[in-house]
Amino acid sequence: MRTVEKALPESLTPDLIAPCGMDCGLCSGHLRAKNRCPGCNGDDAAKPGYCVTCKIKTCDTMASGASSFCFDCTTFPCARLRQLDKRYRTKYGMSMVENLVRIQEVGLDAFVAGEKTRWTCQECGSLLCVHLPQCGVCGRTRNASGAGDAER
Numbered sequence: 001m002r003t004v005e006k007a008l009p010e011s012l013t014p015d016l017i018a019p020c021g022m023d024c025g026l027c028s029g030h031l032r033a034k035n036r037c038p039g040c041n042g043d044d045a046a047k048p049g050y051c052v053t054c055k056i057k058t059c060d061t062m063a064s065g066a067s068s069f070c071f072d073c074t075t076f077p078c079a080r081l082r083q084l085d086k087r088y089r090t091k092y093g094m095s096m097v098e099n100l101v102r103i104q105e106v107g108l109d110a111f112v113a114g115e116k117t118r119w120t121c122q123e124c125g126s127l128l129c130v131h132l133p134q135c136g137v138c139g140r141t142r143n144a145s146g147a148g149d150a151e152r
Helices: 079-092 096-108 108-118
Strands: none
Touching: 079 096, 096 108
């Protein structure tokens, strides 16, 4: 059944939150056993090419170092972020824009603490992968808001 490596909620850290609001700790690329991606804020040498050349992370505002998150930009949310957000809301039940707004409201540490609860499988205790409709370790089905009220 296992399709991703078992990861515990404690492995989610603030440095795994990408500028766009993606929680890289929940990404299939970060949770896989081989060629594990370090997340958007990690070393480029270990990332897939499409992550290195991400148009959001490499935009002028982010590249200038003026900000760590898209919410600091005067065009937030820009067209690229809105497009990515729509795809993730539709396919995976996660909104990068909502994540960024939440980070602004409660701060990064409190946001990450909430993610640990929201994305933990209630059956096996592993982190859920945002890209899978079920726990990649035990198979328990999750709903669009994470594992909180998931059923098998």
